[in-house]
Amino acid sequence: MKLIFERSVPGRKTEYIPLPDVPCPEPEFERRGTKLRLPELSEVQVDRHYTELAGETRGVNGGFYPLGSCTMKYNPPMAEVCAALPGFADVHPLQTDESIQGCLEVMDMTERILAEITGMDAMTLQPAAGAHGEFTGLLLIKAFHRSRGDTLRRKILVPDSAHGTNPASAAMAGFEVVNIPSDSRGYVDLEELKKRLGPDTAGLMLTNPNTVGLFDPQISEITRAVHEAGGLNYYDGANLNAIMGIVRPGDMGFDVVHVNLHKTFATPHGGGGPGSGPVGCKAFLSDFLPGFRVRGEKELKRENAASRIGDVRSFGGNFTVVVKALAYLLSIGREGVPRTASNAVLNANYLMHRLRDVYPMAFDQTCMHEFVITLEKLREETGVSAMDIAKTLIDYGMHPPTMYCPLIVHEALMVEPTETESRETLDAAADAFRDALEQARLHPEEGHLRPLTTRIRRPDEVRAARKPVIRYDFGD
């Protein structure tokens, strides 16, 4: 495919704005001396270029996308229509409270619903993504300990199965990361956890269900142990889709949570963002929440708490993502929240059930919203890796599952079908998985060459990283 710069023809343009109807003084500021080499195109070319690029991009609304831990569920277009309403799209963030009552109502209502689902007392919608929420939540924990003059609590405990953002967020919040091993069942090793707790413990970060797709039944004991040591419990809401409406983080002993509106609440991932990572907390932490709080009954207004940690981004957050999540929440509602969760769990178990006789499961038991396959043995026997199987699935028209995650499972494929897939889609996926395995055993050498059906096959990543070319070379 041609790059947009390679389609450029000097002089081509479309006029979008009129000439000013006021005098045009010569700018007094220092002018740029370098030529600005943006592409010069007619609008038709722009349209066709991006249509071609879209043709080599895969979205969840176009097909099955079982990326483990990413919750790639269907994104209802109805939410887009709501977010694009001029009353939301054309509102300046620095207007008066009185002129943005509708925005504040959206935020207030969303905060209340999310607080109820997570069992928290207060929320902020300011964080722009899940990792941003983690950072925010950890700063609340830091601010809490600081406010009590407790400066020794510098350690955050993180299970070894955790997503990479957990330790990275802890480091950004100034904490030392202590890894907690998992036991042979995939749960937190409780004895090892207790050994690491002490007067230096600031808190624990946990997902439950965890990254191998299991609900840790020791959860109350875990959170109690952390509280007894003087630490706080942080709930990473990455896997909330499995349990919403069934059990609440707040009832499991968590003090702070973040949720991902772009996973659990069906807002689109946009090729990597924008997301939104609201953070909820128990009442004793609420004055530390960043950004403004929505207050008032009839007349809503924005207020900054005196002891807030500041702002984690400008303005109130990814507002129109919040609008989309609210539209989704109002659609599925009270009955739909637990039904969504239980169908996500059912679909995962159904697909796992259709695969478990041929694919070895890392933990062969009832799973939550996702399950993890381990292909260590296949690799030993045939040389075909988890990546080879993932790439083979592309030839069956599927987006592959998440590869090599979590790191504690060797040759891992993590599969999360979500509740929005029909039985026939799951059946077809199961057939594809089984056939891919059979092909791997019959023609192992072909496995390394997969996918066979795409224009681009197996890019050289080492070369890309060693000699980075990260912008177009205009050749002058």
Next chain:
Amino acid sequence: MSIYVPNTDREQQEMLEACGFQSFDDLYALIPEELKRKEALDIPEGKPEMEVRQLLQEMAGKNRVYASVFRGAGAYRHFIPAIVGSVTGKEEFRTAYTPYQAEISQGLLQSIFEYQTDICELTGLAASNAGVYDGATAAAEACEMCRDRKRSKALVSASVDPKILSVVRTYAFGRDAEVVLIPERDGVTDLDALQGMLDDATACVLIQQPNYYGCEENAARTAEIAHSAGAKLIMSCNPIALAVMKTPGECGADIAVGEGQPLGMPLQFGGPYLGFMAADEKMTRRLPGRIVGETTDMNGERCYVLTMQAREQHIRREKAGSNICSNEALCALTAAVYLAAMGPEGLRSVALSCHANAHYLRNALSQAGLRPLHDRPFFHEFVTQADRAELVPEILQALDREGILGGLDLGEGRMLWCATEMNRRASMDKAAQIVKEVLCR
């Protein structure tokens, strides 16, 4: 209720039984009974699409949309060609995940590579990432890029947007790093004061161009001063202004960041927006977040992949420079489509139109009795001074009644105004007339 679960109750029961379960309860057998929620959640009941849309429409109707906007201060109303929304609304771009599977993501990857090139062109710097959450977090991440064991202090000009300063401070609270304010003099960074503040612990100097008050900073001189003390210069820039103003690269900045919202994103009450980041070649590997690189595939075809991932959280965990994972990819695509539609000539026209309108508005307001506070070159924002602080709310209310959003009240009778290509002479004359009437009362 629309629940987006395709399988009927009967199918669900059959699927449960196929797996050897009796009911949904069996799926949650591992969750201790005492933790399970007994009663339904206290949230609204589910509604069909028609009702949901009516409800949201009602809420949107409670917001005021102004016919004329003369307020910027970090969020700008510009014209957005229809092609922008048409491209970014495509299902493939909108509902894709991060392009980790390169074979089926070449379109998205290439669009990011093109975006990175655009940002390098605008800033005059060598390397760009795929973007971060917004302009303020971009500035905060840039400060992180400059910090090391010996140097951790960030000097931030008082003429930087206070929202950026607030976020820089929050990130610094995380890293236990110091942030010190460089005083402002006559609307710009006080460079004499800066000289006395630099020391061996200073990692970077952060200024904004044009700054919060709209004024042009002497960025090239700031770069010299920062560099002479071994510190880096970070410039937070307006991307439309970059079409016509001396670039960060030409000024000698090490890192350029900024709020990408003016490049095709609506105001939407503050987000989603886009933080763009570009750096000098030497700092490429310190850039946070995703970066797309060119390479070849097994058949020698040119293609694109996410690259230099050894910097990132999913590989480096607690040693990563940043925790960023999800970014604002669709907003980066928005910016790229906007720039492709506008082209170099179009973007320059937008910039010069903003400049012309802002100068006209400042004159008109000045003649109406609101005098300009600073006498410096400016782009599309400026500050006025009213004789008495009480006049400001009166002016704003009078404008409001006519569907005009006036400048931002900065306190002490000062107002921060903005004009873009969206403002026409008639609306500016009208605003000035209203101001005049208030002042003559």
